[in-house]
Amino acid sequence: MTQQFPDHAAAAAAPGQRLVGAEEEPDEQTIESALRPKALGDFVGQPRVRQQLSLVLEASKLRGRSADHILLSGPPGLGKTTLAMIVAEEMGAPLRISSGPAIQHSGDLAAILSSLTPGEVLFLDEIHRMSRPAEEMLYMAMEDFRVDIVVGKGAGATSIPLELPPFTLVAATTRAGLLPGPLRDRFGFTGHLEFYDVAELELVLRRSAGLLDLPISTEGFTEIASRSRGTPRIANRLLRRVRDWALVHDVGHIDARSCAAALDMYEVDARGLDRLDRSVLEALVHKFGGGPVGLSTLAIAVGEETETVETVAEPYLVREGLIGRTPRGRIALPAAWDHLGLAAPEG
Template identity: 70%
Template sequence: MTKGYASELREGDGDFESSRVLDNAGSDDERVVEAALRPRRLAEFPGQPRVRDQLDLVLQAAKGRGAAPDHILLSGPPGLGKTTLAMIVAAELERPIRVTSGPAIQHAGDLAAVLSSLDEGEVLFLDEIHRMARAAEEMLYLAMEDFRVDVIVGKGPGATAIPLELPPFTVVGATTRDGLLPAPLRDRFGFTGRLDFYDPADLALILRRSASLLGVEIDHDAVVEIAGRSRGTPRIANRLLRRVRDWAQIHGDGRIDHAAAAAALELFDVDPVGLDRLDRAVLEALCRKYAGGPVGITTLAVAVGEEPDTVETVAEPYLVRQGFLERTPRGRLARPAAWAHLGLTPPASSTAQAMLPMEEPTPGRFAP
């Protein structure tokens, strides 16, 4: 694993802390505890019952046949467990795992070097697989289907393709944007698991387990409070738990109760529905500066001092899912829930725009 990818993975899909995904500022003792937070077996993996049961069937059947399982594609928003499940696949198969990422493979030769060093039955985890270079994707097609790669020796008319046979192996691909995967690559995965956001009950289970592993006493109301502000994402839930633990250690007796959880989350700008500073800035700009919209994403991003991609990929998905914001061909619109959350009264024109059916075309300038 390259140094660049180690930092990328640290901010990527690792939703439970592991020995592979560590904060450099953490102490050695805390690193050991963080490594224990990642479930190691499917039976320990909370939530996602459909994907868990399907994956268990695939792995158990492959083990019964004594063969490598079909290639596995895991898709879904960041922080829901794709990296964790990849590690679990290797653990369930009792095989080693090789970890790399799409952005790290920019040439076919990079992929050939990785593939040629795999042992029989080894698991190859490709994070953000949709970001691989096209030439590497084409080589991966052949490797996944026929377990061989063609190594090109020489250049120009004298170049020769030497076929290199590979031992059977299993690719586990993870992507946050499965729509960007080319159809030929997607079709070569024998199993595709789509991870959805967690409900509060599953997040509560994760928080209790993590608190136990961290050696922190936490009451039911505090668990409910943290779970309700975690945006349906285990990674966020565990991160918030550690920050609440810090607050209780400094300002309390180390025990986490509802008051400690609420005070800590307020300090870290996480409001009761899970909105953070950027989320609220987007809603404030949309409602206060642009009367609820519609407003373009670039203009909205400038208003909050962020890049358009950051607003579109970090803030918008949760705001849309919670019914605070609507994406339309004319721009972003604030929904009634956004005005209510900010304690504002929408202007009449904004209310009319928000209730206008988007599928009805607006009359043109020369319409009768």
């Protein structure tokens, strides 16, 4: 009997979708939410952050008070939003979700803060993109649970103090260095999330496969994990694409060969590189002899915007030791030549 897979997505990825991008696609949000762990004990990876956060939450519950404000930093897709939801769940408190780009005026922040209930958890994603006036209002709200609302303009303006109920702010950022010192100092706990290793990603995939009722071998989990760039969100996305491939090809039990065939079809190679990544590497090696070459010239060679190459492809290639950044431009490192099946030139 053919194994049926519930709630399957479309068999092919949407045109232009980047399977190894850590940003969350709108049509993936419902499935991502279903796969998120609901308790700290179910959260896989980040052992140091989990241990420290567990202590913070347990101490606050013993004191009978709201937890200290929490700042979570790290690359996208590692679980910052999930941890914010877990904090609210562990504290038995409601969760309010907003983001830095959505708060462009101090009045926007005042409206959110004034509607909070005692003990509520406020999650602000990408807090580094909040406007400066709202940021300064947040200082007082975090420290004194009070904000000053300015009514009127000019000489007739008056300041009305507004008391706020105790609340816990959980903030997430992918660029902690952009946060001003006074804001960082007001967080009682700061946790930095690191990339996952293959073994941890296999645990994430096993849990997700169980929730999706997806039969897959141990070797299959390893194959997917090794192509997931150390990011759980990417791992879950690739798992769903493997599920789609297995459904269309009528595969009952998925092994490593099936996983490799599915991901090769989606142009995700054994090291997790996609079409854009390989285009950058091939241009650097074949057209420029390994470099050095300027970023704008490299971007033109692959037909992409400079910002796309610098922010989308380059971080992973640098982290994997495939390319290097020098004052004279980008260069291909020996690992890049090896990945393309070529011999690196002498010197």
